[in-house]
Amino acid sequence: xxxxxxAIVIGGGLGGLWATxxxxxxxxxxxxxxxxxxxxxxxxxxxxxxxAVLDTKGQSDSVRQHIIDTIKGGEYLANQPPIKSMCESAPxxxxxFDRMGVTFSRTPxxxxxxxxxxxxxxxxxxxxGASTGQQLLYGVDQQVRRLESLGQVTKHEWWExxxxxxxxDGICHGILAMDLRSLEVRAFRAEVVILATGGFxxxxxxxxxxxxxxxxxxxxxxxxxxxxFANAEFFQFHPTAMIGRDKTRxxxxxxxxxxxxxxxxxxxxxRRAPKAIPESERFYVLEEFFPSYGNTVARDEASRAIWHxxxxxxxxxxxxxxxxxxxxxxxxxxxxxxxxxxxxIYRKFAGVDPLDEPMEIFPAxxxxxxxxxxxxxxxDSGGMRAESPRNHATNIPGLYACGECDYAYHGANRLxxxxxxxxxxxxxxxGESAVCYLKxxxxxxxxxxxxxxxxxxxxxxxLNAGLMRSEGPENPFQIHRALGELMTAKVGVVRSNPELExxxxxxxxxxxxxxxxxxxxxxxxxxxSLSFARQLRDMxxxxxxxxxxxLARDECRGAHYKPEFERPLPEGKFPGDPEFxxxxxDWQANNARWLKxxxxxxxxxxxxxxxxxxxxxxxxxxNPRDYR
Amino acid sequence: MSRQHxxxxxxxxxxxxxxxxDRIHLxxxxxxxxxxxxxxxxxxxxxxxxxxxVSALLVLRADPVTIAGERVEPVAWERNCMEEVCGSCxxxxxxxxxxxxxxxxxxxAQPIALEPLPKFPVVRDLVVDRSRMDRTLAQVxxxxxxxxxxxxxxxxxxxxxxxxxxxYLYSRCMSCGCCxxxxxxxxxxxxxxxxxxxxxxxxxxxxxxxxxxxVDRLHAIMGEGGxxxxxxxxxxxxxxxxAIPLTxxxxxxxxxxxxxxxxxxxx
Numbered sequence: 001x002x003x004x005x006x007a008i009v010i011g012g013g014l015g016g017l018w019a020t021x022x023x024x025x026x027x028x029x030x031x032x033x034x035x036x037x038x039x040x041x042x043x044x045x046x047x048x049x050x051x052a053v054l055d056t057k058g059q060s061d062s063v064r065q066h067i068i069d070t071i072k073g074g075e076y077l078a079n080q081p082p083i084k085s086m087c088e089s090a091p092x093x094x095x096x097f098d099r100m101g102v103t104f105s106r107t108p109x110x111x112x113x114x115x116x117x118x119x120x121x122x123x124x125x126x127x128x129g130a131s132t133g134q135q136l137l138y139g140v141d142q143q144v145r146r147l148e149s150l151g152q153v154t155k156h157e158w159w160e161x162x163x164x165x166x167x168x169d170g171i172c173h174g175i176l177a178m179d180l181r182s183l184e185v186r187a188f189r190a191e192v193v194i195l196a197t198g199g200f201x202x203x204x205x206x207x208x209x210x211x212x213x214x215x216x217x218x219x220x221x222x223x224x225x226x227x228x229f230a231n232a233e234f235f236q237f238h239p240t241a242m243i244g245r246d247k248t249r250x251x252x253x254x255x256x257x258x259x260x261x262x263x264x265x266x267x268x269x270x271r272r273a274p275k276a277i278p279e280s281e282r283f284y285v286l287e288e289f290f291p292s293y294g295n296t297v298a299r300d301e302a303s304r305a306i307w308h309x310x311x312x313x314x315x316x317x318x319x320x321x322x323x324x325x326x327x328x329x330x331x332x333x334x335x336x337x338x339x340x341x342x343x344x345i346y347r348k349f350a351g352v353d354p355l356d357e358p359m360e361i362f363p364a365x366x367x368x369x370x371x372x373x374x375x376x377x378x379x380d381s382g383g384m385r386a387e388s389p390r391n392h393a394t395n396i397p398g399l400y401a402c403g404e405c406d407y408a409y410h411g412a413n414r415l416x417x418x419x420x421x422x423x424x425x426x427x428x429x430x431g432e433s434a435v436c437y438l439k440x441x442x443x444x445x446x447x448x449x450x451x452x453x454x455x456x457x458x459x460x461x462x463l464n465a466g467l468m469r470s471e472g473p474e475n476p477f478q479i480h481r482a483l484g485e486l487m488t489a490k491v492g493v494v495r496s497n498p499e500l501e502x503x504x505x506x507x508x509x510x511x512x513x514x515x516x517x518x519x520x521x522x523x524x525x526x527x528x529s530l531s532f533a534r535q536l537r538d539m540x541x542x543x544x545x546x547x548x549x550x551l552a553r554d555e556c557r558g559a560h561y562k563p564e565f566e567r568p569l570p571e572g573k574f575p576g577d578p579e580f581x582x583x584x585x586d587w588q589a590n591n592a593r594w595l596k597x598x599x600x601x602x603x604x605x606x607x608x609x610x611x612x613x614x615x616x617x618x619x620x621x622x623n624p625r626d627y628r
Numbered sequence: 629m630s631r632q633h634x635x636x637x638x639x640x641x642x643x644x645x646x647x648x649x650d651r652i653h654l655x656x657x658x659x660x661x662x663x664x665x666x667x668x669x670x671x672x673x674x675x676x677x678x679x680x681x682v683s684a685l686l687v688l689r690a691d692p693v694t695i696a697g698e699r700v701e702p703v704a705w706e707r708n709c710m711e712e713v714c715g716s717c718x719x720x721x722x723x724x725x726x727x728x729x730x731x732x733x734x735x736x737a738q739p740i741a742l743e744p745l746p747k748f749p750v751v752r753d754l755v756v757d758r759s760r761m762d763r764t765l766a767q768v769x770x771x772x773x774x775x776x777x778x779x780x781x782x783x784x785x786x787x788x789x790x791x792x793x794x795x796y797l798y799s800r801c802m803s804c805g806c807c808x809x810x811x812x813x814x815x816x817x818x819x820x821x822x823x824x825x826x827x828x829x830x831x832x833x834x835x836x837x838x839x840x841x842x843v844d845r846l847h848a849i850m851g852e853g854g855x856x857x858x859x860x861x862x863x864x865x866x867x868x869x870x871a872i873p874l875t876x877x878x879x880x881x882x883x884x885x886x887x888x889x890x891x892x893x894x895x
Contacts, residue, residue, distance in 0.1 A: 018777070025778070036706070036716065039802070039803060040709075040715060042708070045713060092779030093779070095781070096774075096778065098783050099783075100771075100774060101831075101837075103796045105792065109786065131800060134713055134802070138799065142765075143771060143777060145766055146771045149766045211710070212708055213708050245679060246683035246707075249711055348730050349732075350678065351678075351734060475690055475691075477686075520701060520702060525752060526704050526751050
């Protein structure tokens with residue numbers, strides 16, 4: 001294997017491509033690995049937009065407000081210096097994307113347009129039609145292709161990351177990867193590796209809005225090799241996703257915002273078509289549960305209410321996990337103008353027009369706030385020190401992580417339109433940190449034992465051979481379905497400790513079942529079942545980390561909800577009232593105990609969980625969230 | 629446009645009798661390796677009204693048994709987003725190149741014939757190698773030259789809403805390859821760059837700073853395999869799942885290259 005003094009980037013979504021650009025810009029060669037052509041990455045699925053304070057809408061928006069919104073949206077669980085730097089960098093990132101030719105939507109003056117997005121009061125979201133993620137990804141994809149044509153970037157598309165190569169001191173020096181066509185396992189040397197492999201919604205499949213590649217296998221493999229995993233229990237569920245057999249597709253919040261009503265038939269045995277059901281026999285779920293907010297209640301509240309009606313009251317449409325999201329009472333022209341993108345998606349994939357029939361929806365696993373633990377270095381201003389090799393470094397020296405596979409920016413819940421921002425920003429920072437790391441390396445580079453590397457390759461190859469010969473009674477695709485059902489039912493929008501205990505046992509059973517599969521494909525060429533079965537093992541391991549982390553956290557915070565530990569606001573009481581002040585004191589005591597990052601680590605005994613302090617140096621948690 | 633009613637010459641003979649209403653009949657053209665011979669297999673899965681071709685293939689892979697009762701290897705095919713935005717799952721569905729995720733089973737005549745996207749080398753079963761599109765994008769310099777991926781503290785020049793609306797149509801191209809598959813001029817037999825990369829030339833040449841390199845891009849499509857190889861069959865624009873006005877782009881480029889040829893002549 002050649003010893004090129006460069007970087008390996010794994011993953012070709014927004015994060016990975018930004019990291020690639022910054023490393024190549026600095027003059028170091030980059031080897032870019034992806035499961036497929038990079039422009040097919042999951043970043044393309046983000047529709048809504050990307051937050052950046054431009055303050056061009058006459059609303060006196062400020063970067064400080066963006067920082068506070070992000071911190072509070074995450075219920076204070078994210079370290080604040082990285083958030084500060086991200087929000088401060090956002091306008092510059094947008095300008096850079098703009099120069100790359102990204103087709104941002106425009107104002108009549110030809111300037112970047114901005115719109116309002118969930119959970120904030122200012123128009124702060126740049127967007128490119130209804131396909132912002134796709135447009136941003138193509139912007140960096142084109143730049144990477146330019147650098148590739150100059151020889152600064154080498155793409156390895158159709159290669160899957162399998163394992164880190166570490167030296168005797170535990171320092172990362174490269175990877176083992178598998179050619180997804182020939183199934184050849186090969187070692188690739190580099191002095192720094194950046195993981196940008198996205199989220200892991202597939203552990204909830206098919207009840208997830210994520211792409212099939214979002215298995216979390218790569219992060220799970222690094223975890224097994226000693227990388228810490230942080231805040232794994234925090235997974236955002238989007239309340240209104242259209243049910244499909246292959247996946248659930250996101251129906252934007254705008255559907256509720258523009259007047260959409262969520263309901264189920266009051267009679268669980270109801271079999272009439274929805275429009276034949278009279279008003280008096282309809283249960284308008286959110287309007288009855290939240291009289292003051294009604295259908296525009298926050299994402300997590302809406303998800304839990306829908307969960308309650310379907311799973312606990314058994315009132316799902318036709319006895320299934322479905323509720324109606326109804327637009328048919330609204331003016332057709334108004335709906336077509338305001339919600340055109342949603343109508344198109346629903347018509348295209350359900351074959352039904354939401355102007356004629358209510359949509360059928362259910363909460364779906366959308367975005368993990370947790371991910372690989374990464375470091376940062378705070379500067380004097382309270383932000384992240386620019387060009388510190390610590391930023392986005394995992395605890396494995398020489399391994400960095402960025403994008404959805406890290407945990408850094410969203411705390412206990414993510415603000416809408418902050419995901420494209422964190423993916424881009426963290427990719428940029430990870431790239432810059434990797435450059436610092438490379439520059440700081442001494443002249444003498446570690447020598448790796450060729451026999452050790454060869455042994456690792458042989459182990460991987462024999463694992464593949466064993467799977468291809470497997471003739472057991474189990475089917476990997478059925479195990480995956482069982483995993484998704486288990487995680488949705490027991491580690492989803494509502495959690496309880498007894499159920500989580502059961503889930504851990506069942507995960508163990510699934511892991512054992514996976515030992516006895518029949519792969520059903522022995523061909524040593526483009527063997528998709530082989531790759532899938534391997535990823536499934538990593539998904540089950542990651543699901544175990546999620547479940548253990550959820551079990552360890554006895555509170556409600558953001559997307560993690562255990563009703564047993566809920567602390568409701570005292571009704572009708574406000575700051576100054578003794579009842580409210582008691583509540584505040586109680587809330588602060590809870591923070592003293594639980595405002596901590598969950599850190600999971602692989603030990604010989606299994607998953608160990610501990611807690612780490614959160615850096616709240618910019619904005620102290622003194623006020624509980626109160627949307628009244 | 630009613631895609632499902634059009635058929636191509638490559639469609640296999642329809643099987644005798646209509647499919648049972650309780651099942652979905654898939655007829656799939658398979659190929660084990662790039663150099664091996666293709667063959668057909670028939671499968672049936674239980675009918676459900678909300679299946680699309682990708683979800684049907686997901687069901688099939690868990691239990692791949694042919695109608696003749698033979699247990700075979702799962703069909704290889706590509707998919708990722710399943711929202712018609714990543715471009716992975718394009719294939720021939722009843723003879724028409726289109727993304728499989730948005731091909732609803734209820735809108736398709738059965739048996740549903742699935743074939744790999746033509747014109748590209750087959751890797752295995754329905755998986756093809758579309759890397760030629762990537763190489764062509766590099767050849768025509770489908771990017772904006774920027775000094776580097778850092779903030780210059782200045783935005784790009786302004787773009788009117790009308791210009792934006794025209795450009796946005798082209799920026800949604802996901803390199804699925806449907807237009808290339810449908811184009812009679814594109815294929816292993818020819819050098820023609822194909823409609824998708826041409827549309828990107830149109831897009832980049834319209835950008836205020838992308839214009840600086842328009843001469844380079846035009847020269848790249850003025851030689852052999854360039855714009856003049858377009859036979860004006862207009863298949864591309866009919867099959868594009870994103871309704872990208874590919875022929876409009878080609879028309880605009882025709883005018884641009886004519887002018888450029890004149891300029892080149894006059895020096």
